[in-house]
Amino acid sequence: MHKFPIGVLGASGYAGRELCRLVLEHPALELKFASANSQSGQRARIAGRDISFIASEDAALGGAALVFSALPHGASEEWVNRASAAGAKVVDLSSDLRPGTTTRSCIPYGLTELTRAEIGSASIVANPGCYPTAVLIALAPLMKKGLTLAGATISISAASGVTGAGYTPRPDLLFAEVTEDFRAYAVGNEHRHLPEMQTFAKKLGADNDLLFVPHLLPVARGILATITVPLNAHIDRPLAIWEEAYSGEPFIEISSETPALRDVVRRNVVRVSAVTAKGLRQPTLIVTAAIDNLMKGAAGQAVQNANLMLGLAETMGLPA
Amino acid sequence: MHKFPIGVLGASGYAGRELCRLVLEHPALELKFASANSQSGQRARIAGRDISFIASEDAALGGAALVFSALPHGASEEWVNRASAAGAKVVDLSSDLRPGTTTRSCIPYGLTELTRAEIGSASIVANPGCYPTAVLIALAPLMKKGLTLAGATISISAASGVTGAGYTPRPDLLFAEVTEDFRAYAVGNEHRHLPEMQTFAKKLGADNDLLFVPHLLPVARGILATITVPLNAHIDRPLAIWEEAYSGEPFIEISSETPALRDVVRRNVVRVSAVTAKGLRQPTLIVTAAIDNLMKGAAGQAVQNANLMLGLAETMGLPA
C-alpha cells in the first residue's frame, strides 16, 4: 500500500510518542522524522522500533505529506506555519490555533464528529484539547437541540491522569507526590482549556456559562468528566438524545452505565452516559464522559483528522 | 490517669479498626472489648497490640462507659439500643440513627463543630457519614448566613478512597480492578448519604436542592468534595466567611490553596478552601473540602464526640 510520509514535531512528550506509535502502526502512514528539541540526537524505542529524535530545524518539512505538531503551546504556531509553507498539511495538537485562543478564524477545529465537513479539505487543523474533547462531545447533542436552560451555568467537574500534564519533569508530578493523592487545580474557572470550550459551545448555539474544575488523578491515563446540566424541561429518555446524535459514529459509545477510565484507555473513543438527577426542582441531567487523554484526547483524534485530510478511511489505524 | 472502659462493636472493618487504634492510643480510654461477628475468635494486630475479636452477643455492654458501634447499616440500631439499655453511652457510626434515616428526633447528630451543644449531655450520638462531614462542614457557613441562592441547586462532585466502601471483599474493590481506574457511582442523585445532607442543610436554613455525585478513587484513604454554590450576591473575600465561622476550631483548617488528600490523611481535620468562579453571570463559589474518611469522616469524629460525652477535652487522643 502507498504510504504517506509523515513528520512529528515535539515527539518526545507523551502525546508525541503516542503519535509516533500510531503512525508506525498505521497501514498507510510512514514516519519520516520525529523532532524533539530537548532530546535531539537521542533515541527512543516506540512500537518495537528505534526512533532517533532530530532537531525541529533539521526536519525536512517539505518532504512530509502531513506534519503533526505536538510542540508546546506558544511555540507551535510558528512551526505550523513553516510546515504549511513547505507544502505539508498540518494537524496542530497545541492550543495555539484553537477557538478562543487564535483570531485566525479560518482554521478548522478538529473535533471530528462535530466538524467533519471542514476537515477533509483543510490544510491545517487545530486538534482539540483533551478536556474539551470529552466535554464538548458530551454536551453537543443537548446544545444543538437547544435543550440546556438558557442563561444557566453548566458545572463540569473533570479529572485527568498525570500524562495530561506532559512529560516535563516537575516535582509535583513525581510518583511519590501523586500516589495516594487527589486535588483540584486551576480552581476558579481559570483553566487554559476553558475559552476553547466556551467558544465552541456558543457556536453550537448554547447560551450557557461553563464552570470547569479539573482535578489531578493518581493514574497514568484517562479523563472522566462529570457534568451537571440544567434543562429547559424534563427529558424522558435522555440516552436517546446521544444515541440519535451519534448514530453510526465509530468512536462514540453511548452507555447506560456510567463510564470508567478502564473502559476507554488505549482506545480512540469517547464513552458517554446520561441520567436524570432525582429529587431536584430544576430538571437536570448528569452527563458523564470518559476518554483516554492521549488517544481521543490527543494523538488518536489527530490521526483521525489526518486520515480525513489525506483521503483515507477515518478509522484507519485507530483502535476503537 | 483514670481510663474509661470502651467497647467497639463491628471492629473488624476499616472504621472499626481505626476506632480500636484510636482507643488504644487514647490517654483516657481503655479498650474493653472489640466485637466482629464474622471474625469472632480471630485476632488482629492494631497499634502494636494483639486484639481478639469476640461475638457481639458475648460483649459485656454494661461494663463499658461508652460503646462505639461500627456495625453495618440496618444491623446497628438494635445494638445501640442494647448498649444504651445496659447503661453505656453510645456513638453509632452507622446511618441508622442519622437525620433523614431515622424518625427518632431525639438523637443528636454528631457533626461536632455544628452540633456541639447537643453532644455533651447526649447518651446516644449519631456519627455523621464521611461525605456529609466534608460537605456540610464546607457548606454550613454559607447556609447559616443565608448566602446561597434560594431555590438553586448546589452541585457536589466528590471522590473517595476505597476504604470508604468498607473491608468486605467485593471483586470490584480488588486492587487489579481499582488501580488506574476512576468512575462515578450512585449517579442520578441516589447515594445513601444524600438524605442526611438534605435534612441537615434544611436545618441550617438553606433552601437549596443538593445534587451529589460520588466517585471511587484509586487511593486507600481520603475524600475530596468539589462544590459549586450559586450565591445571592457576589462575595468579596469568600475565605473570611469560613475563617469567622470556624475561628478557634482545632479540627477545621481554612486554606487559601485548594486542599489535597495528602494534607489531611491520618488527621482528624476538615480542610476547606473557597474561590469565586470567574466569568459567570451568576455569582458562584467553588468550595473544596478534604477529609480522611476514616478519621474526621468516621472514627476520629466518633472519638471527638465520645470525648465530649465523657467530659474529656474534645481534642484528647486525636491527631490534628
Added chain:
Amino acid sequence: MHKFPIGVLGASGYAGRELCRLVLEHPALELKFASANSQSGQRARIAGRDISFIASEDAALGGAALVFSALPHGASEEWVNRASAAGAKVVDLSSDLRPGTTTRSCIPYGLTELTRAEIGSASIVANPGCYPTAVLIALAPLMKKGLTLAGATISISAASGVTGAGYTPRPDLLFAEVTEDFRAYAVGNEHRHLPEMQTFAKKLGADNDLLFVPHLLPVARGILATITVPLNAHIDRPLAIWEEAYSGEPFIEISSETPALRDVVRRNVVRVSAVTAKGLRQPTLIVTAAIDNLMKGAAGQAVQNANLMLGLAETMGLPA
C-alpha cells in the same frame, strides 16, 4: 477463514477472561462457550462483546475443537478428561497436569519454546505456571549447556502483580490492602510452582537446587524474576547464550537492559537479560526475566500452544 470452535472452562477469572478475549480477537478461533460455575447465567463484556457464562455441566464439550480449562487447581483434571473423552483437544491452565504434580507422564508441558516438538501432536497440553514460564525460559539456555555450577543453589527472587492471585475476592487483595505495600509470601521455598520448576530443570540436565521467593507487587499485571546463577566458569558475553538459544523465536526478547514490567504487559513475550555479577569469588550471573502473567504466563501461551495443536501458525492472534 474457517474458524475452529473453542470452549473456555473457568472463564470468569483473570486468566479465563484473557483467554476469552484472545479467542474473540483470534482470526481462526471462535468462542463457542464460556463456563463459570459461580457466575453461571451472568454476562460479561469482553473485547466489545457480551459473553454469557454457562455452567460447566452445560458445556457442549464435544462441539469444541479445543477446550481451554482455566478451572481451579484440583478441579480441572476431571474436566480435562471429560473434554478429551468428548473428542476435544485440551489446554489445561491449572497445575493439575504439570510436571511435579501429576504422575501422568504422557502429558506434554506447554513451555512452547522448549517443548515445541511435543505440542503439535498432543491431545492434551499442561500449560505452565506463570512463575515457571519466566524462570525456566530464563534458565534453560544455561542449563541445557551445562553451565550452571553442579550442586549449587540457584536463588530466584520474583515479584508478581495481583492478578496472579486470581479474581477470587480475598480481603488481602483489596486495593486498600495492596497499595503502597510489598511483601514476600510462601517464604521457605514452599510455593506451589516450585515442583514444576524443579522437575523441568532436572529434565534440562541441571544439577541445581532452586530457592524461590515470590513477592506480591502493587501492580495489576506482570512478573519480574531476578535470578542469581552460580556458574562453572566465567562467561565473557553472557547475552550471546540467550541470543543463540532463542534465535528466531518470535516471543522471546533478549535485551542488554534489564527488563521492566512495562516492556512486556499485554504482550505474549518473555524478555530476558543477563549480566555478570562483579566482585564475587564465585563466577555468577544475574539473570532477569519479565513477562505478563496473564499473557505469556497464562492465556497467551495457552493460545500459542493451541495454535500448534490446531495446525495454525504459532503466532496467530498473539500480540508480540
Added chain:
Amino acid sequence: MHKFPIGVLGASGYAGRELCRLVLEHPALELKFASANSQSGQRARIAGRDISFIASEDAALGGAALVFSALPHGASEEWVNRASAAGAKVVDLSSDLRPGTTTRSCIPYGLTELTRAEIGSASIVANPGCYPTAVLIALAPLMKKGLTLAGATISISAASGVTGAGYTPRPDLLFAEVTEDFRAYAVGNEHRHLPEMQTFAKKLGADNDLLFVPHLLPVARGILATITVPLNAHIDRPLAIWEEAYSGEPFIEISSETPALRDVVRRNVVRVSAVTAKGLRQPTLIVTAAIDNLMKGAAGQAVQNANLMLGLAETMGLPA
C-alpha cells in the same frame, strides 16, 4: 524543657523534610535553620509549620548544637567539616563519610544498634544508607556468630519505594513512568551502597561476598530486603538468633511472619524475619527485613544517633 538548637543542611529533599519534621516534633530539639540551595528563599509547610529555606552559606553553623547534613553525596563532606569546625556536632546522611567510601577511619558509622558504643561521644557520625540499614541489621546476628558459610555468596534482592531516589525531578520518576511498573537497577553488583555493606560485613567477621540487586517499587516509601544466606550448618530455630541479638532493642522487631512495607512505614524500626529454606542440599536461611527508607533508613536513624550524641534518651521523638 531545654531544647538543643538544630540545623538541617539540604532540607528540601525527602530525607531533609523528614528530618525537619522530626526535629519540629521532637520534645528536646529546636529547628534553628534549614538550608536548601536550589530552593533558598522558598517556604515549605512541614509538620504544620512554615519553614523558610536559606542558602547553606547563610547558615549559622556555630549556633547549632548539632547539624544534620542531607546534602548530596560528594557535596556533603565539605559542609560537615565546616559545621564541625564551627563547633557543632554533625550527623551526615550522605555517603561521603561511610565505610567503604571515606578513608577517614575515625568517623563512627551510625548503625546505632550495632555501633552504639561509638556514637555517644562522637562529634561526627556517618548515618548509614537505607539499603545497608535493612541488610546489615538483618545479617549482623548471623555474621557475628560466624554462622554464615565461609567463602559463600550472600544473595540480596531488595526493593525500594521511589523516595529512595530523592526529590530531584527525573523523567523516569514521574508518576506515569513508575505506576504499574517494577524493574531492577544497578544490576551487576554495582550499587553505590555495596562498599558500605561489604566493609561493615567484613568488620562483623563475615567471610562472604555480597551480591546485591536493588529494584524500584511503585510505592512512595519502604524497603524490603529478601536475603539468601548459606549457613555452616542447619539452624533449628532461626528466629531465636535475632531475638537474642536484639533483645530489648526498641527499634528492632523480630517477627515470625515475613514483614511487609505497611508494617514499618512512618516508623523508626527494622522488622526482621527468618525461615529455613526447605529442600536444599546446602543449609540456607531466607532472611527478610523491612524498613521505612526515610525513617530508620535515613532521618529517623539520624535522630536516633543525634539523641545519643546530645545525651538524650535514644528513643526520644521517634515513633517506634
